Amino acid sequence: MADGKASHYLIDLDLYSVAYLGIGHENYKTFHSGNAVAFPGNVLNIDIVLFSDLYRGRSAHGRSICIVICQNIITVLCEDHKILFAISSLVIRLLNPFAPRSICSCKANLFLLGCLFPYMDCLDRYREIVPDYVAFRAIQCQPLYSSARINTLKIKKEKLLERLEEEGVLFQSFHWYPLGLKLDIESPGKLRENLLGYIHIQEELSMVPPLVLGPRPGESILDLCASPGSKTTQISQMMENRGLVIANEPSLARIAPLRSNCERLGVLNVAVTRYDGRNFPRGPFDRVLVDAPCSSEGRERRGPGVLSRSSTDRSLDLQVLQIGLLKNALRLTKPGGIVVYSTCTYAPEENELVVQAALGDAEEFRLEKVCIPGLLECPGITQWNGRELRDELSCTARYYPHINDTGGFYVAKIIKN
Amino acid sequence: MSPRSSRIRNVFEPLDKSLIAELWQYRFGIPEQAFAGCKFFRKARSIWAISDVDLPHLSYETIGMRIMSCKDRPWKPTTSALQIFGRYAAKNLIHLNREEAMIFLEGGSQVVETDCEIGYVVVFYRGDVLGCGLYSYGMLVSQIPKERRMTSTAKSEACPV
Numbered sequence: 001m002a003d004g005k006a007s008h009y010l011i012d013l014d015l016y017s018v019a020y021l022g023i024g025h026e027n028y029k030t031f032h033s034g035n036a037v038a039f040p041g042n043v044l045n046i047d048i049v050l051f052s053d054l055y056r057g058r059s060a061h062g063r064s065i066c067i068v069i070c071q072n073i074i075t076v077l078c079e080d081h082k083i084l085f086a087i088s089s090l091v092i093r094l095l096n097p098f099a100p101r102s103i104c105s106c107k108a109n110l111f112l113l114g115c116l117f118p119y120m121d122c123l124d125r126y127r128e129i130v131p132d133y134v135a136f137r138a139i140q141c142q143p144l145y146s147s148a149r150i151n152t153l154k155i156k157k158e159k160l161l162e163r164l165e166e167e168g169v170l171f172q173s174f175h176w177y178p179l180g181l182k183l184d185i186e187s188p189g190k191l192r193e194n195l196l197g198y199i200h201i202q203e204e205l206s207m208v209p210p211l212v213l214g215p216r217p218g219e220s221i222l223d224l225c226a227s228p229g230s231k232t233t234q235i236s237q238m239m240e241n242r243g244l245v246i247a248n249e250p251s252l253a254r255i256a257p258l259r260s261n262c263e264r265l266g267v268l269n270v271a272v273t274r275y276d277g278r279n280f281p282r283g284p285f286d287r288v289l290v291d292a293p294c295s296s297e298g299r300e301r302r303g304p305g306v307l308s309r310s311s312t313d314r315s316l317d318l319q320v321l322q323i324g325l326l327k328n329a330l331r332l333t334k335p336g337g338i339v340v341y342s343t344c345t346y347a348p349e350e351n352e353l354v355v356q357a358a359l360g361d362a363e364e365f366r367l368e369k370v371c372i373p374g375l376l377e378c379p380g381i382t383q384w385n386g387r388e389l390r391d392e393l394s395c396t397a398r399y400y401p402h403i404n405d406t407g408g409f410y411v412a413k414i415i416k417n
Numbered sequence: 418m419s420p421r422s423s424r425i426r427n428v429f430e431p432l433d434k435s436l437i438a439e440l441w442q443y444r445f446g447i448p449e450q451a452f453a454g455c456k457f458f459r460k461a462r463s464i465w466a467i468s469d470v471d472l473p474h475l476s477y478e479t480i481g482m483r484i485m486s487c488k489d490r491p492w493k494p495t496t497s498a499l500q501i502f503g504r505y506a507a508k509n510l511i512h513l514n515r516e517e518a519m520i521f522l523e524g525g526s527q528v529v530e531t532d533c534e535i536g537y538v539v540v541f542y543r544g545d546v547l548g549c550g551l552y553s554y555g556m557l558v559s560q561i562p563k564e565r566r567m568t569s570t571a572k573s574e575a576c577p578v
Binding site for chain 1: 455466467468472473474476477479481497500501545562564566
């Protein structure tokens with residue numbers, strides 16, 4: 001840009017692709033995803049664009065691809081520099097379905113880039129709100145370890161650990177939750193302990209919302225979006241199989257895994273209903289959990305490809321549903337009761353904005369600080385896209401993958417006065 | 418026949434605890450105290466158990482755990498129910514050794530020696546209840562639900578054709 005001499009540019013969407021592909025980048029001016037947005041408009045000969053998120057498989061390192069754009073020829077390389085496919089409009093259309101079909105007639109490579117950009121980085125809009133953004137991007141490529149929760153309804157912790165040791169399974173307890181285990185094993189679902197219901201395979205952060213909800217034996221709890229039942233059964237475990245948990249799940253297809261998990265884990269206090277959560281008819285309940293359907297961006301480490309499906313539009317679509325669910329949950333709670341709202345996404349549209357919209361101006365609700373000892377959380381944001389949100393939202397918690405080496409999560413705790 | 422609405426289909430009828438307890442006492446020698454804090458319901462030909470609470474008036478898909486199936490005669494306890502209540506069993510139980518337990522968990526049938534009565538039995542391995550088995554004429558047939566079976570790694574070796 002500045003010296004006018006370096007006419008080759010390399011855009012790298014996460015710092016690690018360059019190192020991983022072993023491309024000598026000293027000859028290039030490098031742009032990382034951060035400043036790629038500020039890319040000079042008059043440069044036409046961009047040589048290499050590196051993607052790391054797209055097409056990433058489940059291999060240990062993820063599968064990077066590299067798109068080389070040189071004049072009018074575009075080539076796609078995979079990790080070992082083998083040509084995956086030379087370009088056609090196909091790639092562009094894969095990356096951006098709205099790109100024009102007559103891509104070859106485009107004169108400026110920059111235009112191609114323009115077509116690519118929307119899918120390059122849907123996480124990029126969180127640059128301002130995520131602390132240490134570079135580490136945040138880098139960790140998206142690392143697969144998440146398996147984790148499980150010990151089901152104390154069926155077995156004591158000590159006895160289970162003994163059994164696992166006997167079977168030669170490597171494990172490590174979470175430092176913040178004694179019943180959580182990191183498992184170092186290929187397919188934990190096939191463990192005999194899992195089939196007998198002594199453990200339940202559950203993502204680490206998915207154990208947070210029930211802890212924030214804090215159900216006590218004998219209470220009545222509503223889980224508005226229950227399937228596949230990880231949080232439901234954790235609630236039931238915390239209640240020692242006493243009291244009542246209503247697990248609501250509108251989708252018939254998702255009832256089967258919910259039932260199967262409840263039965264396998266020996267849960268006796270869960271009743272399953274099939275209402276639309278926005279119109280769940282009867283209450284009141286002592287506590288309500290809304291683990292809302294979301295764009296699941298925080299699951300990227302577990303199931304790569306989630307990010308390519310998420311977009312602001314999708315978040316805004318989901319927002320309508322989420323506000324409806326949370327409003328109904330607030331209605332169904334007893335005075336003095338607790339509502340926990342959680343998602344596994346970073347999008348403020350699905351998190352803080354939902355909480356703000358559902359609470360409205362009502363005086364009867366207040367947010368309580370979400371804090372799990374041993375787990376580092378970031379405060380909920382109070383400003384987004386130039387819009388001021390209510391200050392109280394900083395009591396809610398955002399969990400980022402690079403801070404605790406987990407997935408991503410958002411949890412809000414609302415108390416009805 | 419047109420599919421009926423779930424509002425009509427999902428009718429749970431309360432059952433008397435002593436009725437259920439008597440059946441379990443008769444077959445497995447499980448005392449009624451094992452079911453303390455439970456309520457029972459019947460829907461179609463299944464019997465369900467849930468913790469003793471007042472259920473709000475809703476349309477339910479399931480209530481607690483399905484513990485018995487009365488589709489066939491005699492009634493069959495579910496594996497999930499036996500994993501909870503089975504440890505109180507005093508009769509009609511079988512203890513397996515490691516190899517037998519593996520076959521059982523994989524869903525296989527095997528010859529075992531036992532003095533059980535013919536019918537459904539509680540299967541134990543090292544003090545844990547594995548689940549429900551069907552014992553008849555020297556054969557123990559695993560009744561573990563398909564999705565909860567262990568997948569056999571050495572099946573081809575174990576069952577020579």
